[in-house]
Amino acid sequence: MTGYLAAVAALAHKDLRLELRARDTLPAMLLFVLATLVVFHFALPADVGDDPAYGLLWVALVFTSLLGLARAWVPEREAGALDGLVLAPTDRSAIWLGKTIGVAFFLVLAEVVALPAFALFFHPLSWELVAAVALADVGIAAIGTLLAAIAAASRARELLLPLLFLPLAIPVVIGGVGASIAANPGTFLAFLGLYDAVFAILSWASFEYVVTE
């Protein structure tokens, strides 16, 4: 078990260090989410209330995560490192878990910028919104990492990932928007937690079949 956790930590650490040196994904995500929020400000009519802004925030977050996910396996693919990782003497789900932690970390960093910007532009933050975003990050990173690996094996690659991802992200958006605006956010937060648990277990269990040659 310690060997498994050590492998996961090493892989996540590798992703973070790679990003620190190359800086090609995170700045793009930050700029994208800020630009999207500004575009949304002009897309909304001036006299609508706060509720549509919450919906648009969730759309912005989902698309920003897509941007990060599309790049998730690019370093491995370009360096041909995935074959080496698959051959490593550890459980293959460790690869998925390490990558998921890296992706989730980038998402959290993007949101550390996006949420204050949202508060500045549209509406002050509530703890329900922050909790919902945190829960959604787990689910998005867990599923997205697996789907990105599936998409990376296809010819269409970056084109395929949004198609695979968006239908599965619909429940996240429902839960997130509900937690932001509904009178009983607890139900929606519980739903997001359930979603995370179900799909994280499924992704963890099925990742081995996706990367095995």
Add this chain to the structure above:
Amino acid sequence: MLLVGGYALAFYWAPEDADQGFSQKIFYLHVPIALTAYACFGWGAWKALRLLWTGDRRYDLESYTAVHMGVIFGLLTLVTGSIWAKISWGEWWTWGERQLVLFLILFLFYSSYFMLRYSTEAGPRRERNSAVYALFGVVLIPVSFLAVRIAGTILHPTVFTHEGANLPWQMLVCFLICLGGMLALAATLYRVELAGKRASVSLRELRELLA
């Protein structure tokens, strides 16, 4: 034989529900089609699970064919549901109808399944990736159901109710016959399609051997 049985039951509809209201007639078409679509998706996921479990490659085609059938029946559900919505509520599409919204999500999901299949090279990799995605689909069904349900109660306050909750027994019998007929029809189509797909695969293998 199954085909004959399925069609005989399918044609059974017209006389059976002639005594009910006209707009409710489509209930016998719409609901069995929807349940059959679920059955097809479930069957496809079961075959996908078998593929991952045993590594037997013949399950790939079976899973694909079942999902294919499910998408066809899912599309029919959307169409018949729309018609029903038009007749009952005067709208072609209403976001308040949960089952239809759920089917729209599933339809999008399984259309992506086809995109995945078409854009990946044939081989064990594609078989396993498609199988994993099909498994995600069958998990997505209850999750989306729950999501649409909680969203429906809060975001859309007007909720339409099905009139099919407590049926008189004649309607229930008729409904069950229709459901059985639709399932038999799906099973028959599944077999025909599977035979066709297997034939084309073995034909391609023969051509490659000859070439």
